[in-house]
Amino acid sequence: MPVLAPIGRAFLALLAVAGRLALFAAAGIGHAVRPPYYPRLVGKQMLEIGYFSLPVVGLTALFTGMVLALQSHSGFARFNAESAVATVVVLSITRELGPVMAGLMVAGRVGAAIAAEIGTMRVTEQIDALTTLSTNPFKYLVAPRLIAGLVTLPVLVLLADIVGVFGGYLVGIYRLEFNPANYLKLTWQYLETLDVVSGLVKAAAFGFIVTLMGCYHGFNSRGGAQGVGVATTNAVVSSSVLILGANYFITAAFFGT
């Protein structure tokens, strides 16, 4: 049927991309665990991904926590459950909004930068030059970024959790007039270790996704400046979609019962 053929072709193309991505990820992981290692490059990438993302992730978490407190207060007021605000803020931030918002912000900031840098290296033959200088580009470019993404995002998200909860606290105390000691008590009362740990596991997965997609699209960019632009866009869009998809599956694995 002529209607089904394009659908089939698109599906096969999708499978081919998934296969290429899986092979790329496997090669990246393989090179990350085998020597030689590049600790200097890992450190540099950790600074790039973690330290320089702190302002944007911190601000996002702060305002998210503040808005969450306002929204949940106005919603819960309808059935006299205002006292749940602190609990809702801390659970939402640690389980969901901390890792997802940080992941998306890092995808926009870091994923794009990685794709643009590696893409430019591809189109200006710098990646070929690495090979001619007896240096494996996967080991030198991909592995340090994957390791840095995997390690740094959980730290970033832990800080985002603290800042986000603090944002909710500020609104709770100064605008909604909660008692500070009571707000803090409610924040801790129903918080479990698993809430934080699940968020950190998500963060590690999102860090891997963002760096992987940045490297993959940069590595496969073609055709000069326009190709690098396309690679950058694809890196941000695909890592954002994958973050949201992975978020569901990790949530289901932890809390799906």
Add this chain to the structure above:
Amino acid sequence: MAPVPKIRLGGVKKRFGDKVVLDGVDLEVAPGESVIIIGGSGTGKSVTLKCILGLLEPDAGRIEIDGEDVTKLAGRERERVNAKIGMLFQGAALFDSLPVWENVAFGLIEGKGADRKSAKAEALKALAQVGLTADVGEMWPADLSGGMRKRVGLARAVCARPEILFFDEPTTGLDPIMGDVINELIVKTVHEMGATALTITHDMASARKIGHRIAMLYQGRIVWAGPVADIDRSGNAFVDQFIHGRAEGPIKMAVRA
């Protein structure tokens, strides 16, 4: 017994989709010889080099370096073979994220595990060899002119004292005087090192100056090969048209009106 060729290509074929780029390339380069591959744009000169370097895998044929079949080498084995080769890329392909001296010393530090101090001393020597002072070593690639980039690229290619040197369009984009300076440097460094050189170019002045032998590539095959001195009396219509830059002749350029 004739010496083993440093580089030997036998029946090398490569196609991209429907487009046949190399259609059975046969070429031998003797140790210490400087061979030039000439040919118009899109005739497969760069693809030939990339096949020898292992950046592309030929569809058929055999490539030997020092008598060893390197056609399908990968990983550490390929790195071992590439350690014999230095390459000057068309756009120099300098790493933007590293200062000039680290670009030059890259093969020593990352490829051969040399310590940074001794590698820097070697890099500064290589820069001096191409007429650049130590202060250029502290600059960044973005601060260099086109001619300086080519010189730094040449210094990087020769720094690790490779046995084989590849030059990809060494004078493209340079003014005639700077082009000749680069040609002189290539002749001098290749002679001093006793290296085997393979150059691809469409600049006949460059070909005549740096080559012992010239091979002409057309439609994926070597259509003529011989000593530089014979190029003007090759009796080959393709060569005559190319070296005189005539629009009329057996070479048909794909030009749309």
